[in-house]
Amino acid sequence: MTSLRELSLEDLRARAVKTFRRGGGSRPDVLLIRAGNEQAVLKDYSRADPWFGRLVGPLSIRRESRALKQLEGVQGVPRLLRIVGHNALLLEYIPGTSAREVPAGGLPPQFFERFYRLVDRLHEFGVAHCDLRSEGNILVGADGEPHAVDFTAHFRRGREWNLAARWIYGKFCEADRVAVARLKNSRAPELLTETEKQALARDRNTWLEKTARYVGKSVRNISRFLLTR
Ligand SMILES: Nc1ncnc2c1ncn2[C@@H]1O[C@H](COP(=O)(O)OP(=O)(O)O)[C@@H](O)[C@H]1O
Ligand SMILES: [Mg+2]
Structure with a gap:
């Protein structure tokens, strides 16, 4: 075969x-x-x-x-x-659906707990995903378990001595965790804790993320302009 x-x-x-x-x-x-x-x-x-x-x-x-x-x-x-x-x-292949297709109320509390656990596990292994805001990158397996796909934008933990890289890595890890809270906010807002609410309120305004988004968009637009027909 x-x-x-x-x-x-x-x-x-x-x-x-x-x-x-x-x-x-x-x-x-x-x-x-x-x-x-x-x-x-x-x-x-x-x-x-x-x-x-x-x-x-x-x-x-x-x-x-x-x-x-x-x-x-x-x-x-x-x-x-x-x-x-x-x-x-x-x-x-992970059978299931993309979180984007899951309607409000469609995810149980355990899903978010498992999702936090998954995100923490990625970080233990030294990888921040960096694009979990895109719900298409979160899959709900046929078994109901969370899965993360699309690691194109990831950021890896820097070496011990590289304090700048370590600091940025920490910020991206935080952003991954906020992405879980964002999904919770849109699908099951009644489950949000005070800490998550505060994290969401701070979220859009951190300068690092603003810069990252700005750089990301510019790089994408410039390269698209230069490289595509
Ligand atoms: N391993 C996988 N198992 C099941 N579905 C997947 C898998 N990888 C990607 N997909 C599906 O394909 C879509 C696009 O894949 P992705 O890696 O996010 O590409 P892109 O970089 O174009 O966003 C995802 O949103 C998801 O629905
Ligand atoms: Mg994707």
Whole structure:
């Protein structure tokens, strides 16, 4: 039987049964692949605009795979199955739905507890996710458990002596935790604690995040302008 581990990028693509995201511009295709009774998710920049595909694609793939390797074994993070060429990753498929599709009242209190636990676990392993504000990056597994995907924007804990990097890392860890409170605020606001309410009130105004958002947006816009058709 054909195994997902042996197929070429084209053969993998030919076995796509679902599109989570259609690529193009600066974005990857994210596809569900099925071969025999195996399933996996292919994140593939090969169809992004040429310069993006050539430069940003391989960098993003390297970055994301580095985080996934560091997080190997953490329950709630998809396993990296393999890197396919320079432009694509094959990931463990997590059956379930994206938090974005869950209506208000659709998540029980335990979900948020588990989600905090997952976020703390990422941080114990030295990885801040940095993009948990996007609800598309939070999955509710078929078993009801939280999962985090899309580690393209992650920030890793710096070395002991690198105090600046350590400090920034701490801020991003805090932002990950606030993302849990944000989801709670939109789906189950009655569960918010006083501490979470205060964290949410402070949230939008920290200069680091404002700067990060500003830099992020500018880099994205400039590179999009330069690199895409
Ligand atoms: N391992 C996975 N298992 C199941 N669904 C996934 C997985 N990875 C991604 N997805 C789905 O694909 C969508 C896009 O993937 P993502 O990695 O967030 O790409 P992008 O960088 O384009 O946001 C996610 O919002 C999620 O719905
Ligand atoms: Mg995403």
